[in-house]
Each structure stands twice: as structure tokens, then as C-alpha cells.
Amino acid sequence: MVGLYEGSPSRENARNAGLTVDSVAEVTKASDVIMVAVPDHVQKDVYRDEIQPNLGPGAALMFAHGFTIHYGFVAPPPSVDVLMIAPKAPGHRMREHFVQEGIGVPCLLAVHQDATGNAKEIGLAYAAGIGCAKAGVLETTFKDETESDLFGEQSVLCGGVTSLINMAFETLVERGYPPEIAYFECLHELKMIVDLIQQGGFNYMRYSVSDTAEYGDLTRGNRVIDENVRSNMHRVLDDIQSGAFAKEWMSECDEGRHNFLRLRQEARTSRIHEVGRGLREIMPWLNPREIE
Secondary structure, eight states, X not given: OEEOOTTOTHHHHHHHTTOOEEOXXXXXXXXXXXXXXXXXXXXXXXXXXXXXXXXXXTOEEEESSSHHHHTTSOXXXXXXEEEEXXXXXXXXXXXXXXXXXXXXXXXXXXXXXXXXXXXXXXXXHHHHHTTHHHHOEEEOOHHHHXXXXXXXXXXXXXXXXXXXXXXXXXXXXXXXXXHHHHHIIIIITHHHHHHHHHHHHHHHHHHHSOHHHHHHHHHHHHHHSOHHHHHHHHHHHHHHHHTHHHHHHHHHHHTTOHHHHHHHHHHHTSHHHHHHHHHHHTOGGGOOOOOO
């Protein structure tokens, strides 16, 4: 069963896939295991209004990320299991792997509360059902998953890498290089490098590139990512560990997300985005996807 709000565009998709669709409240009433997969910033309200009043003793409450449990925005009663299966990929990519390749993506398993004594086994069964067990399940805690996940997103995977790419792109353009060349050198080729690193680590990447590129890597990389960057990373992690980032983000959402939406729009209309969109149009093999 899938619990969705009335008017959700996903209702039709779920029904077409042969799933029973109802409100979150009704699905909670009818279920022994409930997976909460809604965005972090709405979980508190959904839990308070629809899940908590209908959650029976002995039920298992599962999460795909530890944010609301770790920072105390959701506090389930002691009579239920609370656990996490956190797939290491966005939802649509996870689905693509499962449908197209027959496997899932690696995931993390954590048990916050084991009222029945079966929480871990329930989590492993769920991981097997969504294909993650074929890719690998690592055991962790809600604290470690939440804080390391936020740090990775902010310092490397999302915030760090986009800021690095954009700054390198702007540096070349400011020094007179064509924007299209700057895009290829600073963004387009990144996928190849990341694929090599994922397949065999830094050593395999350095084995694969030219000696010139490797020497530049080893002698110039730490000029760009220096000890000042490490200090900034520590400050980012401090905000995560103290709960300051979580409080800031939830307050931003409660107050209408005006700053977030402004920053999002600025990023979506940046020069590197416009240059990239034009180049992706002439590379249909990339299966380009544009978000306006």
C-alpha cells in the first residue's frame, strides 16, 4: 500500500503499477510496517497529523534518512520499532537500477528502537525486497548516517563539487577562454574521472590519465583544496553536529522557503547552466534532462 495526499500526481502512477493507494492515515492503520519516504521538511507534520494517531503498538516505523529522528523532530512512542534503510542514491535512480538491471543500490541499516526484538530482521527483509541486499547493506546508527550524509552532501557531493566546478569555470571565462571550452574542461569530463575513481579509487584514476595530468594532480590539487578548506569543512560539520543546520533548514521551510527558492533560481539561471544546456542539446546520447 502507498500513502499519498489527495491530489498527489504520484497517485495515478502508483495505481498504474498495481499498488493500493490511500491516505497516509489509512495506510498507517492497515500496516504493520510503515516506511516514511517523504521529504525531511514535511515529515514532522505528516507524522504528527497522520501517522502518530494511527500507529499501533508493535508496528515498525522505518525511515530512508535519519534526519527527523536524530534531531528530535519526530519522537515515536517506545512501543514501536524505529529503524532505517537508507539507499545510497536518489529515488528515481534507485528505481532505474532495480527495473533496468535487476539490482538495487547499496544501503545503510540502523536500528534506533527495537520494541519487538525483530527490528533488524525487518530492515534486512525490506532491504532485500527493494534490491539493496544484492548491492550491499552496511550497519550504522541514525547519528552517523545523518551527520555523515549531510556533511558529504554539503562539503563534496552537492555543495563542494558544484562550487568547485563553477569557480573553475568562471576563472577560465574571466581569463578569456571560451565558455564552451571551460564547460568541457571543468564539468563535462568530470563524469569520466568520477567513474574511474568509483571503479578503482584514486590509484586507478591516476593510472588512467596522462602522466602530465597525474603530476598536476599531485602538485597542484592541494593548492586549490588547502588547509583553509579543511577549516571550513570543520565549521560545516560543527553546524551539522550541533543541530544548527537542521534548525536553520526547518525554520527556512516553516517561514516559506523564500531564501532557499531565491538561491535555487539563481543557480538555475547561472552562466554555466546556460552554456551547458546549449552543449547538451547537441549531445543527444547523453539523454539530456533540463529542470526549469
